Amino acid sequence: MLVRATFEEPSSDGTPVRTTVSFHAGHSLLEVAHSRGIAINAPCGGRGSCGKCIVRVLAGNAPPTEEDRAVLSEGMIREGLRLSCRIRPRTPVTVEVQSRFDLRAAPSVTRLAAGELPKIVDAAVDLGSTSVQLRTIDPATREVLGEASVLNRQVRRGHDVMTRLTHALQGKQAREELTEDARETLRLLEGAARGRIFPEDGAIRRWVVAANSAMTTLLWGEDVTSLAEAPYTPPFFDERTGPAAGLGLSGETLTTFPLLGSFVGGDTAAAVLATELDRPGPPRMLIDIGTNTEIVLAHEGSLYAASTPAGPAFEGGNISVGMRAEPGAIVRVEVRDDGAIRATTIGTVKAKGICGTGLLEVLGELVRAGLVAKDGAIASGADRITLARGVDLLQMDIRELQLAKGALRAATKLLCMTAGIRDKDLARVAVAGAFGTHLRHDVAIRLGMLPEVDPSAVVAVGNASLEGATVFARDPEAARARLADVRSRVRHVELATRDDFQDVFVASLDF
Helix, strand or coil, X not given: CEXXXXXXXXXCCCCEEEEEEEEECCCCHHHHHHHCCCCECCCCCCCCCCCXXXXXXXXXXXXXXXXXXXXXXXXXXXCCEEECCCCCCCCCEEEEECCECCCCCCCEEEECCCCCCCCEEEEEEEECCCEEEEEEECCCCCCEEEEEEEECHHHHHCCCHHHHHHHHCCCHHHHHHHHHHHHHHHHHHHHHHECCCECCCCEEEEEEEEECHHHHHHHCCCCCHHHHCCCCCCCCCCCEEEEHHHHCCCCCEEEECCXXXXXXXXXXXXXXXXHCCCCCCCCEEEEECCCCEEEEEEECCEEEEEEECCHHHHHCCCCCCECCCCCCEEEEEEECCCCCXXXXXXXXXXXXXXXXXXXXXXXXXXXXXXXXXXXXXXXXXCCEEEEECCEEEEHHHHHHHHHHHHHHHHHHHHHHHHHCCCHHHCCEEEEECHHHHHCCHHHHHXXXXXXXXXXXXXXXXECHHHHHHHHHHHCHHHHHHHHHHHHHHEEECCHHXXXXXXXXXXXXXXX
16 A cells, blocks of 8 residues: 655755655655655664654654653654654655754865865775764875865664664665765765865875774675674674775775774774874773774783774764754753753753763763762652753663763773773773763763773873874875784773673663
8 A cells, every 4th residue: 555755854945845755554754764865863773762763743643652652752742743763654644854864964174284285195084983084185295185074874774883784684785775875975075075175186096994893894895794693703804905996986995994803993993093002101091982982901012902882872862852062952051959950052042952972961960969860860750851941851861871881881891800900000091082072071980981090191082093094094004014013912802791791881880
């Protein structure tokens, strides 16, 4: 039976744009929207757990489901808001897209060099799960000429790595969709960079791409089955170089970094180069916070590496009111003596949601004020706390962050235990990733997310993966020698197989 659905989206001038689709009954509105390029935000990949794929029902029959009632307030349900992944219409329906990411948004490009640009450049890329960043580099002077960034086209298949791997396991076509998404993203960046951070008639000579294990495997179009199933082994570990044309890109070659472990990928290898964790020194730790968080500990010549699937909670994903760090995102709250909550937003505009770093600061204040207990329970016994009009922090949101920070903290503890040191022995904790750039280190330490060190020992290092790709692009042979040394000294620690993991994880959950 054919069903008709109409999606209404806002355009750049505010005029609604309507897209009508006919499809066979049984498919969800989220599936139908994605098949037509209508980009509804769905971090969990449509499993009904993140509460982000919200639409407003304008016409037709779409009664609320159990999942709707679990994550949406009664007021939202009365207003016709529903989760698009739960609506499987059998009669015509019209919906207004509420929660979306803009796949149509043009890449952001910044020129950093003055004067005439060389015609031949090299490109360093951080192929991240959410954002992809590119740098063009002058091969002669090694100067960075400019940068470009854009949303990874793979987000339409889910925000976290495991959700995308699950999609890839649906079959060869599904895997090829993810491969094409990654390559399309690189082509978009190249097109945006041309004429702005390298000449219109110029060329990229060599691509150097740092990416996690899943992104690397999918970029090359390889089967990810072995990575998606225990014992989670990538189909290859070594550095790989091939003709750029084979991936639909201009230039001579494209090189990806070697992988250090199952989910300790080439982005971590690049970050080790950037932070010089392979150089001699006192005990130091690198924590690259993202949807998949990687940790490397350097101690007495060994590099202990581990990964933990923190999920997208740190980036606002899987949080019912989570959003990117943009105007309207709550970044902190103040709880007054009478219990009233005053929220501060980016841009000092009406609150629309809460960003990842804001969530941590908000919880810090709610715990301090006694509105949330140290075990993460809302003290009143309610299932939500209203931070601002229309923005409720749910108990399940707190649990989502609690699980993510607990997994991260357990990983840092277990690496220190494996190396035979304590937190206080760490001379430096380098926090990489966009989340780490805006993180208040004292709050993160107090809430039990980072190792118990003096906050002055914690340093935000930004996009260490991109920095490491830049190191490689500037001097490939020197970088290859360092990476060979790194791989010979890496001790990959599989956290999930340790007998003490569950005990340490549970002990790390409290705020």
